[in-house]
Amino acid sequence: MSDILNKILDVKAEEIRAAKKQRDFASLRRDVESDSELRSELRSFEGSLRDKIAAGHAGVIAEVKKASPSKGVIRPDFRPADIAVSYAQHGAACLSVLTDEQFFQGAPEYLRQARAACALPVIRKDFMVDLYQVYQARSWGADAILLIVAALDHGLMAELEACAHELGMSVLVEVHDAAELDAALKLKTRLLGINNRNLRTFETTLDTTLGLLPRIPPEKLVVTESAIATPDDVKRMRDADVHAFLVGEAFMRAPEPGVELARLFA
Numbered sequence: 001m002s003d004i005l006n007k008i009l010d011v012k013a014e015e016i017r018a019a020k021k022q023r024d025f026a027s028l029r030r031d032v033e034s035d036s037e038l039r040s041e042l043r044s045f046e047g048s049l050r051d052k053i054a055a056g057h058a059g060v061i062a063e064v065k066k067a068s069p070s071k072g073v074i075r076p077d078f079r080p081a082d083i084a085v086s087y088a089q090h091g092a093a094c095l096s097v098l099t100d101e102q103f104f105q106g107a108p109e110y111l112r113q114a115r116a117a118c119a120l121p122v123i124r125k126d127f128m129v130d131l132y133q134v135y136q137a138r139s140w141g142a143d144a145i146l147l148i149v150a151a152l153d154h155g156l157m158a159e160l161e162a163c164a165h166e167l168g169m170s171v172l173v174e175v176h177d178a179a180e181l182d183a184a185l186k187l188k189t190r191l192l193g194i195n196n197r198n199l200r201t202f203e204t205t206l207d208t209t210l211g212l213l214p215r216i217p218p219e220k221l222v223v224t225e226s227a228i229a230t231p232d233d234v235k236r237m238r239d240a241d242v243h244a245f246l247v248g249e250a251f252m253r254a255p256e257p258g259v260e261l262a263r264l265f266a
């Protein structure tokens with residue numbers, strides 16, 4: 001079994017070392033904490049998702065993703081600002097922007113461009129393993145971060161969460177199985193992502209979400225992630241009382257991503 005997650009985490013460690021040489025942690029932290037404009041411009045990621053759902057809609061986190069390790073380039077003509085506008089016009093609750101460069105051909109600049117083009121809150125989609133990345137995310141304007149349980153031990157995960165919350169960001173914690181769910185439930189965040197894709201094998205099944213649901217306390221907001229491709233997939237989830245979705249590929253392959261969002265969630 002080729003373990004892509006471990007490979008990604010090795011590259012991350014190297015990237016973080018290099019970034020810290022360019023700009024040390026103390027100075028990044030100081031800049032972020034003293035920037036009152038940055039703080040006042042925060043958008044509520046969790047709030048936006050909950051508002052959509054309270055109004056009876058699906059809460060859609062629409063992803064801005066050029067490529068992935070499993071699929072290669074998904075969207076050759078990749079213009080993050082246009083994609084963000086299209087999503088916002090067609091009812092997305094939030095944006096997810098890949099910032100990983102090596103494996104997803106993402107970039108911090110894409111997050112900035114997408115966020116500047118609309119009024120939606122944005123999550124930094126990356127593999128977070130260091131406090132440095134949490135401050136980086138905020139310095140780029142991110143309103144939320146993703147924490148992947150498979151990539152973190154509990155102490156570090158709690159530390160990253162506390163830091164994000166202190167900076168005013170939401171935290172989406174991502175799990176794939178029951179053991180990871182138990183770990184995630186020890187965190188404070190109420191945003192619980194269930195990834196239908198196994199990050200070690202890339203296999204996908206919506207049964208992953210359905211199977212874990214009975215173990216999740218009612219105060220948690222479940223976000224079903226990956227492999228949502230048809231109106232029938234959406235119906236299966238909503239029938240099971242799952243109303244928040246993270247969708248990338250299905251939108252990125254459509255000529256007009258927002259139109260596909262409206263079609264899928266009509």
Ligand SMILES: O=P(O)(O)OC[C@@H](O)[C@@H](O)c1c[nH]c2ccccc12
Nearest residue numbers: 195225226227228246247248249250
């Ligand atoms: O493109 P899809 O199958 O709709 O999936 C989106 C999103 O769930 C996926 O990109 C994702 C979920 N968790 C991740 C962690 C890292 C990178 C990417 C991801």
